Amino acid sequence: MTAFDVNNLPASEDEIDYSDIEAKYQVPFEEGFDNIIVVDKVPIVEESKKDKLFRTMRKIFRTAGVGEIKEGGISMPMDLNAETGKLASKGFLFIEMETAEQANLAVKQLNNHPMDRSHILAINRFTDIEKYSQLKEEYVDPEEEKFTEREHLRSWLTDSQARDQFVLHRGDEVSIYWNRKTEPPEEIHKRQYWTETYVQWSPLGTYLATFHRQGIALWGGPSWNKIIRFVHPGVKLIDFSPNERYLVTWSYEPITLNNGIPGSPFGMEDEGNQLIIWDVHFGALLRSFPSSTSPDDTSNKITWPMFKWSHNDKYFGRVTVGQQISIYETPGMGLVGKKSIKVEGVADFEWAPVSERDKEKDKSKDKHGDKKTREEIISFWTPEIGNQPARVTLMSIPSKEIIRTKNLFSVANCKLHWQSNGDFLCVKVDRHTKTKKSTFANLEIFRVREKDIPVEVIEVKDTVMAFAWEPKGERFVIITTNDPAYGQPSTTPKTSVVFYYLDKAKPVNGTQTVANFKLIKTLDKKTSNSIFWSPRGRHVILTTLRSQSTFDLEFWDLDFEGTAEQKEAARQDPGASLQLMSVQEHYNVTDIEWDPTGRYVITSSSMWRHSAENGYTIWDFKGTQLRRYLLDKFKQILWRPRPRSLLTNEQKKKVRRSLREYSKVFEEEDALAQTSVSKEQIAHRRRLMDEWNAWRKRVENELAEERELAGLPPIDTREDEGVEVIEEWVEEVVEETEEIVDE
């Protein structure tokens, strides 16, 4: 707008430039036309056939389940045809529906609807047409956003003392702490109402996810600022892909489009879906899915995570129980091979994990542009159907070739346990006894790395309650029970704990013997029901979790070689190096978590389960209690995970060799810290004492002055007058004898 100039007034009213005012008070066009749609590519008809066309239109809408078109709601512009001289339609018409929802539905259902062979309807919202017509013809480059450097998201790993962090959720407060060796944890960051329900770390520890009514927010970096957020109203569950590239969120509320959230990321195709896959780096919605896989599945049970990811974020999949496994590809989000894998009766599937070495190889291959990448492996099982026995199958992805199958008979249930390197797959097969009253188990161990994948079977006579592989190891622990009380609520059944190892017997007489899994030791008369391996292997905690009467924690070492004798004995008997290091108790313990380095363990008691003695205890790996905190309204404590080490195996070996040199430096640091701590503490205490004494002096003076003003004597701290000390002598005659002394 040009500036107002007195000398150059417009001559008449018509000349006044109102454009700025008009722009300011322009009525938004969209309002009120939400229920109108535009139908294109309608056959061109003459006046006489108009009614017939309208009837057909109504019929199409009715049969599509969109709803009734408003009475007189169809209008079709006609024009005089120059050739025939008759009125003819222009090939489009306007339809007014009862509600905006119906209009939306019509667009969704009937867009691209083939009316006949040559007429495929194109339906748009009336308001959209308006929007499209206002688009500029010329392409304008979007303004480039200025690059702002992000914070270092892995800064916590550069801590000179290699300390670990954990997040503590208590009441409405969420705080991040450094775990320290000897001193109490150091608080780094604290926020009130940081989350509305709970918090969760991403699997490599880069982000802290908080839950809100509107969606998920991710936080991180040294300042703990918000990094990105994902709009998903009512979100309840989330799951990251293993490399943190993707995020899956689930909400119990299906997505609706007209909830009026500004900047809503949802489009037409997302409506009614409950699952969303996001790109964590850009915050973009990649694809949404309905919560249940089959439309007739009305059960409300949610198994989480719903999607299972391959280790490299490349594939993800979910199972439709009894029908198929659907494997999708990233980043395209399409089905691998454009269709799901049909497996009749399929119950569950798992991805095979891979070892660090394989990851390393994959990486170098990528670098060299090697196109031939290793195939991933999935394992799945199907129960008995009719005459067909139950079956465990290994399949490679994306080629969908079956590598190995094994038939199993009289199966009640199966559970697939992969060892963390993907070397072994243990299938725990539950079977009913003849009486069908109890179950017993077989462990079918697939040795995936060996040729033809041999399967070893270990028969267990009792019910197997828990199974756990040693991380990266060749040992496992199971907990078995034959207690008839098992499975009944509020009982603590008697259990046995059994340790197994892979016996790689040396070749005898030049013949290669096959390695077998053998028993290390059985511990009887236990109540333990849970197994917690240290992430580094070797150490394991056996506990009785969430029972009402027992709260024991047993810290075991599987490679204990205290003395030379024991070392010798271990060669003969594998059970000799198994050592119980400590037996502890944590009253009302609900959760146990190892720190990512296997140095510390936190046992905690959360108010989400009960309200008695909430808090947490930090132990070292040997089972020595380091610190114990009773915190009212304690909810959650989680170690911050660590990503894979960047050191190569050679570098690690080198560090291990010269450990003695390095440790000298650290020991000195520790000693220094120790003295400075106690110094600090002494100073703190002394300061408190001095403050108190100063305050007392002031108050006592005040009191003395006031007493003087009131004409009263100063207080004697102790006036002894009037106090009588009464000494009481008690004489007791022990014996009385009378002797007559003769002269």
Add this chain to the structure above:
Amino acid sequence: MRPILLQGHTRSLTQIKYNREGDLLFSSAKDHVVNVWFSHNGERLGTYNGHIGAVWTVDNITFFNSLSPSTCIAASKLLLSGSADNTAKLWDVRTGKCLHTWEFHTAVKRIAFSEDDTMALAVTEQQMGYQGAVAILKIDSVLETGEQDEPFVINPEPTKAVVAAWGYLNKYLIIGHKDGMISQYDWKTGQKLNSKHPHSDVITDLQMSPDRTYFVTSSKDKSAQLFESNTLNPLKKYVTDCPLISASITPIQDFIIVGGGQDAMQVAGTSRGKFECRFWHKILEEEVGRVKGHFGPINTIAVHPDGKSFSSGGEDGYIRVHHFDEDYFKFTYPEFQHIGA
């Protein structure tokens, strides 16, 4: 430290008090009786019978820093008690005779002599349409004339008073409220002078330091706090993991003794109730020790004026008298040893 168990009450204890010399221990309980005991051996000296409801509170004249030594009360020994039978009674300690009875509309929950013993306050319950109140009783005029005018009444706001005590030189009253507030009232005019809201739940006990310049409060919000009497400024805070019902300040050593426990109704079957007396360092705010023994919540704690023993009264109906061991008096933090000596 072997405690002496006093088993004279048939129901839960409500309050215990040492006399000024510390040789006697008075106890009130829900069994309608006030008892008096020899504190050194636990022998029962006598009872004060007359109440026909649970006795909620008891106080013995302090005569510690008497404002008017000449007053006639000095010669006699008096005891006050307040009960659920809507009365407060004044007793002669030696004879057990009831000297006077005040009648109220509601139960008397807390009673306390002023510093000079010429007056007393009585906290009355809010029930049956009557507002919770603090009444000022004139002890001296009752003794002289045998008659008492209508007591002056303060109605604390916004929630009812549950505990109260006199400031030094009778300057003001300190009142603890149901919602965790503490306030200062002028007892002559009934006006509020000052208030703070340090606790988030009901205040269960309020005990003065010997010279009344500071006091300790305990609360169901699981904490005890120390305040300066004149300003109500918070000095220290002791946070525990169970609801507290009583807190007391020890002479000689700089400790606070707190006690409490979950109500029986809230304790789920197997959970332990934490019925322990906990010792906190008054100045450093660190817990230094615990004394177990009761098998119900601890309702009241009192410390011998010399600081040589303490007693606790529990919901279980027992009083436990503890005489401190030698090492209690020797206790000090290593870094303060040279100061102590």
